[in-house]
Structure formats: structure tokens, C-alpha cells
Amino acid sequence: MISDIHEFFTPAEWSTIKNYADKQDTPCQIIVSDVVERNFLQLRKGMPYAKIYYAVKANPADEIIQLLSRLGACFDVASIYELRQLLRLGVTPDRMSCGNTIKKTDHIKEFYEAGIRLFVSDSEADLRNIAKAAPGSRIFIRMMTEGVLTADWPLSRKFGCQADMIYDLAVLAKKLGLEPYGISFHVGSQQRDIPAWHTAIQKVKYLFDQLAGDGITLRAVNMGGGFPAHYLEKANSTETYCAEITKYLHEDFVDGLPEIFIEPGRSLVGDSGILVTEVVLISRKSRTSLERWVYTDAGLFNGMMETLNESIKYPLYIPKRGVAEKVILAGPTCDSADTMYENFQYELPLNLSIGDRLYWLTTGAYTASYCSVAFNGFPPMPVHVIRLDEEEKK
Numbered sequence: 001m002i003s004d005i006h007e008f009f010t011p012a013e014w015s016t017i018k019n020y021a022d023k024q025d026t027p028c029q030i031i032v033s034d035v036v037e038r039n040f041l042q043l044r045k046g047m048p049y050a051k052i053y054y055a056v057k058a059n060p061a062d063e064i065i066q067l068l069s070r071l072g073a074c075f076d077v078a079s080i081y082e083l084r085q086l087l088r089l090g091v092t093p094d095r096m097s098c099g100n101t102i103k104k105t106d107h108i109k110e111f112y113e114a115g116i117r118l119f120v121s122d123s124e125a126d127l128r129n130i131a132k133a134a135p136g137s138r139i140f141i142r143m144m145t146e147g148v149l150t151a152d153w154p155l156s157r158k159f160g161c162q163a164d165m166i167y168d169l170a171v172l173a174k175k176l177g178l179e180p181y182g183i184s185f186h187v188g189s190q191q192r193d194i195p196a197w198h199t200a201i202q203k204v205k206y207l208f209d210q211l212a213g214d215g216i217t218l219r220a221v222n223m224g225g226g227f228p229a230h231y232l233e234k235a236n237s238t239e240t241y242c243a244e245i246t247k248y249l250h251e252d253f254v255d256g257l258p259e260i261f262i263e264p265g266r267s268l269v270g271d272s273g274i275l276v277t278e279v280v281l282i283s284r285k286s287r288t289s290l291e292r293w294v295y296t297d298a299g300l301f302n303g304m305m306e307t308l309n310e311s312i313k314y315p316l317y318i319p320k321r322g323v324a325e326k327v328i329l330a331g332p333t334c335d336s337a338d339t340m341y342e343n344f345q346y347e348l349p350l351n352l353s354i355g356d357r358l359y360w361l362t363t364g365a366y367t368a369s370y371c372s373v374a375f376n377g378f379p380p381m382p383v384h385v386i387r388l389d390e391e392e393k394k
């Protein structure tokens with residue numbers, strides 16, 4: 001299974017990217033910032049009414065933050081470390097929210113002192129900590145969602161709470177002097193079932209009505225991430241996601257939309273990344289074995305974490321052609337968990353050799369940011385952010 005590079009980049013674009021890549025050691029990540037920009041503009045066009053908070057964890061490269069900041073994005077920040085990075089890059093606190101429901105009181109205080117006034121919570125203890133360390137702040141209460149089976153990287157059971165608890169927390173927030181501002185949810189990352197948003201929006205509307213009846217007027221819905229990048233398993237286009245979700249919103253909020261927030265990570269940066277790797281070793285486990293093991297210099301600990309349980313199936317491009325047979329793809333470290341694809345059928349040419357380069361496509365999200373510091377001594381991979389028109393001029 002070798003993908004056609006021209007489904008991802010034009011011949012001219014690929015030639016620019018490959019020229020750049022040829023000068024780099026492997027493994028490395030190349031981010032084509034033009035693609036990030038295009039994806040951002042496309043999402044903004046599809047949901048012009050929504051405030052876009054980029055989920056920094058998907059790819060925190062400075063250049064990506066700066067680009068999105070210039071385009072007018074806001075940022076969903078999960079820790080004081082991301083906060084400090086964004087402040088260093090000149091992002092103002094009115095464009096940040098603290099979206100992590102799991103946080104220390106000291107850290108809430110640092111967010112508050114930096115000027116952040118928008119927090120997400122899903123538990124009484126956290127809400128009380130926010131009331132103490134960030135008095136008067138606006139609160140999104142996070143709702144638990146379904147969609148675990150249709151998301152390629154589900155999130156939901158760890159986060160959010162059920163409707164009865166949301167109700168209680170909204171009432172408590174008000175009592176504690178906070179401003180219950182809205183309800184947030186995340187239907188699961190790379191959510192391929194668009195109706196998952198409908199189910200969530202319906203529940204949110206029900207809670208809006210219930211709380212309004214008791215004197216609490218919520219203002220906003222935060223629909224989280226879940227929008228797609230282009231992997232081997234097909235997903236609908238971003239336009240289709242936007243059109244369908246917009247329709248759901250108007251169906252449920254017939255009297256006009258509340259403020260809408262979205263927090264895309266994967267869909268903005270996923271398609272922009274190319275992970276450039278090299279074959280370290282090719283072997284068979286017995287004289288008659290039909291499968292080759294192909295070990296590459298990138299694995300789960302340095303970029304390919306989302307191949308855990310073979311969840312995300314990245315498109316793979318190699319220039320070599322020829323008769324292809326099944327391989328098992330594994331990383332370079334001394335841990336058998338560092339095996340990317342054993343069940344899924346990647347077939348690579350029999351003439352593949354040690355030293356050949358493999359280009360993993362759609363690897364801009366949750367790759368570089370997931371690298372271990374130095375498992376087995378392997379360093380995190382370098383990230384190169386390039387702009388195609390500028391590279392072409394060189």
C-alpha cells in the first residue's frame with residue numbers, strides 16, 4: 001500500500017518539499033505551513049460564525065503558533081508550559097482559554113495572573129480550585145460524549161461529565177462567584193461519524209433550556225475538535241463537516257445561535273506534515289517467512305505514537321516501484337511496543353533496501369509533540385517549518 005504522492009501535493013510542491021528533505025538527516029518532520037494556512041482559512045469559511053481556538057498540543061511549533069496568530073486564531077492551552085510559550089510569542093491572554101480539566105491550583109493561579117479568564121471544568125473539586133485561584137472567571141463545563149467507536153483517537157471517557165453533573169456544576173459555579181458561560185464537548189479526535197456532533201448538540205440544547213429555567217443563561221457552546229485530517233481511512237471533507245454541523249446547530253438553536261467555539265488541532269496541522277524516515281534494517285524471522293520486518297529510524301517513541309493499536313493509518317509514500325509484499329513496520333528502539341503496523345497490510349516493494357527513505361504523509365499532528373525526550377537515547381525529531389513559495393525562490 002503505497003500512496004500516490006500527487007493526491008497530497010502537486011508535482012511542483014513535492015519537488016520543492018523533497019529538495020528540502022534531501023538536505024536533512026532522518027528522522028525529521030517537515031511542516032508545509034501553506035497547508036496549515038489553507039486549512040485554517042477553509043475552516044473559517046465553513047464556519048464563519050465560530051471562534052477558532054487552535055489546540056496547541058497537536059503541534060506546538062513556534063512558527064505554527066505565529067502563523068495562526070497572524071491569521072486571527074485564538075488558542076486552547078492545556079498547561080502553564082504552553083501558556084508561557086504563547087506569551088513568549090506575543091499571543092495576548094484574551095486569545096487563550098485553558099481547556100484542560102485536570103490542573104493544579106498553582107497552575108490555575110498562573111493562568112489567572114497571566115490574564116486568562118476562560119477555563120473548562122468537569123468536576124466539583126476543579127471548579128472550587130478555579131473559584132479560589134481565578135475568581136470571577138468564565139467557565140465552560142465539559143460534557144461527556146459518545147462516539148468512542150467511530151473516532152480513530154477517542155478521548156471522551158477521561159473527560160467531561162454527565163448531564164446531571166453539568167447541571168449541578170453550573171449552579172455551583174454561579175454560587176462560587178464564577179460565570180457559568182457555556183458547555184463544551186469533544187466528540188473524539190478524527191471523528192469520522194459526523195452525526196456524533198448532532199447527538200452532542202441536542203444534549204447541550206437540552207441543558208441550555210433546563211438551566212435557563214432556573215435562571216442560569218449560558219452563552220456559548222464549545223464544540224471542541226474532532227475534525228479530520230486525510231489518512232488512509234477515508235473521512236468526509238472539511239466542507240461537509242462544516243455544512244452538516246452548521247445545519248445541526250440551526251436545527252436545535254432555532255431562536256439563533258449562541259456563541260460558538262471550536263478547538264481544531266488535527267484538522268489544521270495534520271495534512272501539513274511529512275515525516276521523513278530511513279530504513280535501518282530489513283529482515284525475515286525464518287527461512288520460509290513470507291513477511292519482512294522493516295525497521296525504520298522513526299517509531300512510536302519519536303513521532304509515531306498514534307500508531308498505538310494501529311489507530312491512525314498514515315499514508316506512506318516511497319519512490320521505489322516493483323512487486324510488493326506484506327511488511328511489518330517497526331521503530332528503532334529496544335521495546336516491542338515500538339511496532340507501528342503488524343496487522344494492517346502495508347505492502348512494500350521487494351527491492352526496498354536499507355537506507356531507502358520512507359515519507360509518512362499527514363503527520364503534522366500529534367507526532368513531534370509526542371516524541372519522548374530520549375528513550376534509548378534517541379532524541380526527539382527536529383521539526384522544519386517551510387513555506388513553499390519561499391523555498392521555490394531559493
Ligand SMILES: *Cc1c(COP(=O)(O)O)cnc(C)c1O
Pocket residue numbers: 055057058076099100186188189190224225226227263264265266267
Ligand atoms: C486535543 C483537544 C482538541 C483538539 O482535538 P483534534 O481532534 O485534534 O482537533 C480540542 N479540544 C480539547 C479540549 C482537546 O483536548
